[in-house]
Every structure is written in structure tokens, then in C-alpha cells.
Amino acid sequence: MNYLIGIDVGTSATKTVLFDEKGQVVVSASREYPLYQPENGWAEQKPEDWRDAVLETISQVVKESKVSKEDIKGIGLSGQMHGLVMLDEKNEVIRPSIIWCDQRTGAEVEDMLSIMPRERWIEITANPPLTGWTAAKILWVKKNEPENYSRCRHILLPKDYIRFVLTGNYATEVSDASGMQLLDVPGRCWSEEVLEKLDIDPALLGKVYESCEVTGTVLPEIAGKTGLSVETKVVGGAGDNAAAAVGTGVVKDGTAFTTIGTSGVVFAHSSQVTIDPKGRVHTCCCAVPGAWHVMGVTQGAGLSLKWFKDQFCGDYVKEAEKEKIDVYDIINKEVAQVEAGSGRLLYLPYMMGERTPHLDPDCRGVFFGLSAIHTRANMLRAVMEGVSYSLSDCNDILKEMGIDVEQMMACGGGGKSPVWRQMLADMYECSVKTVAQTEGPALGVAILAGVGCGLYESVEAACEVLICEDKSTEPDAEKSEKYKNYHQLYKKLYEDLKGSYKILAGL
Numbered sequence: 001m002n003y004l005i006g007i008d009v010g011t012s013a014t015k016t017v018l019f020d021e022k023g024q025v026v027v028s029a030s031r032e033y034p035l036y037q038p039e040n041g042w043a044e045q046k047p048e049d050w051r052d053a054v055l056e057t058i059s060q061v062v063k064e065s066k067v068s069k070e071d072i073k074g075i076g077l078s079g080q081m082h083g084l085v086m087l088d089e090k091n092e093v094i095r096p097s098i099i100w101c102d103q104r105t106g107a108e109v110e111d112m113l114s115i116m117p118r119e120r121w122i123e124i125t126a127n128p129p130l131t132g133w134t135a136a137k138i139l140w141v142k143k144n145e146p147e148n149y150s151r152c153r154h155i156l157l158p159k160d161y162i163r164f165v166l167t168g169n170y171a172t173e174v175s176d177a178s179g180m181q182l183l184d185v186p187g188r189c190w191s192e193e194v195l196e197k198l199d200i201d202p203a204l205l206g207k208v209y210e211s212c213e214v215t216g217t218v219l220p221e222i223a224g225k226t227g228l229s230v231e232t233k234v235v236g237g238a239g240d241n242a243a244a245a246v247g248t249g250v251v252k253d254g255t256a257f258t259t260i261g262t263s264g265v266v267f268a269h270s271s272q273v274t275i276d277p278k279g280r281v282h283t284c285c286c287a288v289p290g291a292w293h294v295m296g297v298t299q300g301a302g303l304s305l306k307w308f309k310d311q312f313c314g315d316y317v318k319e320a321e322k323e324k325i326d327v328y329d330i331i332n333k334e335v336a337q338v339e340a341g342s343g344r345l346l347y348l349p350y351m352m353g354e355r356t357p358h359l360d361p362d363c364r365g366v367f368f369g370l371s372a373i374h375t376r377a378n379m380l381r382a383v384m385e386g387v388s389y390s391l392s393d394c395n396d397i398l399k400e401m402g403i404d405v406e407q408m409m410a411c412g413g414g415g416k417s418p419v420w421r422q423m424l425a426d427m428y429e430c431s432v433k434t435v436a437q438t439e440g441p442a443l444g445v446a447i448l449a450g451v452g453c454g455l456y457e458s459v460e461a462a463c464e465v466l467i468c469e470d471k472s473t474e475p476d477a478e479k480s481e482k483y484k485n486y487h488q489l490y491k492k493l494y495e496d497l498k499g500s501y502k503i504l505a506g507l
């Protein structure tokens, strides 16, 4: 039997899974690490934490599986998108990575728009300049930390730093590179025009591969540390959302998924380059060669629920530890007791600003309508509903763009919650399904590795055989009607507060 490893460098943790060639999980392991917020709206992580988590979890799965190292044919890498990793001439990490949800680059986005018109940015990179994307972060370091920038010899995305650790190669692949704002997205290659306009030396960037292509093999010292073979191939892999698409079988037109991880994403496959002229959703290359995807992003999805749990649910955390159960199971049970609408309580999930639909780095979270009658359970439900209104905004834009979604899957940590899936089904007014294989991005990139190593004929053919539907959640017409009224008010609240957010940011 042949085996494959999928590694997902998420925001909350790295998950490493060893699969057999039939897509069955043999062993999985994960390691959490901190998120640092040095200032309001900033977000950083240490690439060294990702590296340690990856090496430890690989060693664990190889050891526990007792599989012969020669049978582990390939590794696929997935990871949080947009993060900036800078290495010096000795390949040391220069500064902590400024990650996807960091909002410090408002001024740099303005600079980018003054260098080149918004329309041209969209023509080349398929997206307008965005605060969370890598190009604006590079400009921020250049302007604010010139010494760090002058020492920089290599610029990598989070999972591509892991590729460097494993193989010694500086490389990326089209899906993740799309989120750097330096790629010609229709052409699937670096844009010379953009690099020249931003004065970024192309030598800083790695080679761009397609997601299934082999980018190297495991270095002898890493093989020694982890128990892998030096013959094991590392393929391009994908950004976490493009990887989750493969892992949920979203690889053809008409298919889409909603993921609730730290961020929330509504993602639809597209065989054409389809662009929102207003730039509210992103268009990127997908992991399937010759195809793209469109995705709307909620910055603070699972992040909002985790924040609330960490700040206000210490007793649930203790209870879960004592009973050896998942704290989110307690939360889901509480939330299921509260009626739709949370008893006239709304939550705006803008803890880290918002991308879709507002593209506003300055907005922040709000509970609206708090009354002395409300309990913590009302607030928890309001958090989940607020995130779902935001995801619904993403879904509405895809519809407005004429993207026909026949099948909506759910995945990510929050996708495991029946009550959260019900909210999505009610608001989207369509069935929301899960797949039996719950590893999402890790399975997606293991499949890409299998294609790259010649075990599967194509991504689509592998998904056909390996991925099967599991549960289906149907919309409840009464709740759908109720949510429509709440959603209208939810949208109005942002409009009413827009000006006040700017004042808050200036205080």
C-alpha cells in the first residue's frame, strides 16, 4: 500500500495527517501555537512555531503509523494564506510573520492605488489592493523597518516556508501565490509589471508551480529527524481554501463550500476567470490546473467564537477538561436552546476589520440590542448568527455575479457544528452538506501529492473515488423568513456605524 501525508499550517494549529492511498486516515496529529497581537488590528505568528509544529507532527504520525518510510510517496502542503515570511542570507527568519488578518497596511493600500489604477490591479491580479494581502505587507516593512527589508533575501508564504524547511527549495504554487497580489492570476505567473511598479526584486520570490507538480524531495537532515525517506516527494500543495476545496470535492463548476476556521470563507469553483468588478470577493487560481475560484472572506469567523469562549467561558473549558469532551460541544448544546434571532440580539463579527463585503480595516465587533434579559447563551448564539450573516453576504455576492451553486458543502472547525450548519442552510436557503472525510485541507493536499506522484490520474478523478457525501442539513422556511429581517438590520448597522469606525480608529 502507498501512503501520503497532508500538512495544514492553520492559524490555530498545524494538522498533519497520514492517509493511505484510498484516502483513509491512518494517523493524525496536531500542535497549537499562539497568535500575537502587538497592537489593535495587528496579527503575527512565529514561523519557527509553524516549523516546530510541522516537524513534531510529522515525526509523530510516521512513528505511530509504523508504515515503512519508503511507502510514504508524497507530501502536500496547505496553509493560511497571505502571511509574509522573510529570510536573510543565512535563511534565518528576519521578523515574525505578519499574517492574513493583520490590518496595519491601510496606508500601503493607498500607496498601491496611487502607483497604478484600481482597474489595472484587478486586470492583472484579479483583485483590488487589499490590506491583508502580502504585497501591502512587503511595502509596510520596506517603509517602517528598512533595516529588516535590506536584510531580506527570500520572501515566502507560510506553507512555502515549510517547503523550504523540508526540501531546501524556495518555491510556491499558483493558488497561494494568487493571494500575494504579485501574480498575474489569469496567466498563472509572476507579474513583471506589478513587481516593477512596487520595486520588488523578482529574485526575492520563489519559482511558481502548479499545485500537483513536484517541487522537491525531503532533505537528508529532515529525513533523519522525522523518519521520512529522502525519496518522499513534496508537491506544490495549495492555500488552505484551495486545499479544502479538493478535500471536499469542490473541483467542478456548480460546486461550492463554506468553511468556518479562524476566518470564514464561501468558495465557488470556476472554470473561467470570474471577477467581481467591485472587488468584494477574491478571484484566485485554484489547485485544479487551468481553473480558478471565487471566494468571499469573513475575517473573524471561528475567531469570534474562540474569543468569546476564551474571555467568558472559563467554566465550560474546565468542565470540558474534566469530562474529556470538546468545549465546543458544550457551547453548541447551549446555543441550540436559544431561538433563532438570539432574542433580538445581533453581533457584528468585525474583530479584525472586515473583507467581504466592506473591505474595511477599521471596523470592529459590536453586540447590538443587549438587554438585561439576555444570557451568555444568547450572546453565544448571536456570535454564531453574526458570523453566518457575514457568510451570507459572501454567498449573496457570488449569486449576484451569476455563479450558480448547485451544491454547498460545509467544513472547517465550525463546519462540525450542526447548529451552525443549520444557520447557514436557513440563511442561504439551500441544503448544506458535509463529506465523510473531515480532514479538509490536509486531505486536499494529500490528493494533490497523490496526483503528483502518479497514484491518481487527476484531481477530479481522485475526488470522484475518495470523497463521499455524509450529512445534509435542510433549510427551515420559517427560520429563513425570520433571519431575512435580522439580516437587513445587520447590514444597516454597518452603514450606520461606518463613520464612527473611522473616528474610533483615529482616537
Ligand SMILES: Nc1ncnc2c1ncn2[C@@H]1O[C@H](COP(=O)(O)OP(=O)(O)O)[C@@H](O)[C@H]1O
Pocket (backbone or CB within 6 Å): 010, 011, 012, 013, 260, 261, 262, 263, 301, 302, 303, 304, 305, 306, 326, 328, 329, 332, 412, 413, 414, 415, 416, 417, 420
Ligand atoms: N465543534 C465545533 N463547533 C463550533 N465551532 C467549532 C467547533 N470546533 C471548532 N470550532 C471553531 O472552529 C475554529 C477552528 O477551526 P479550524 O478549521 O481548526 O481553524 P484554523 O484552520 O484557522 O486553524 C475554532 O476557533 C472555533 O471557533
Ligand SMILES: O=C(CO)[C@@H](O)[C@H](O)COP(=O)(O)O
Pocket (backbone or CB within 6 Å): 010, 011, 012, 079, 080, 081, 082, 100, 101, 132, 179, 240, 241, 261, 262, 263, 264, 265, 297
Ligand atoms: O485570508 C484568508 C483567505 O483569503 C484565510 O482564509 C486564511 O487563509 C486563514 O485561514 P484559516 O486559518 O481560517 O483556515
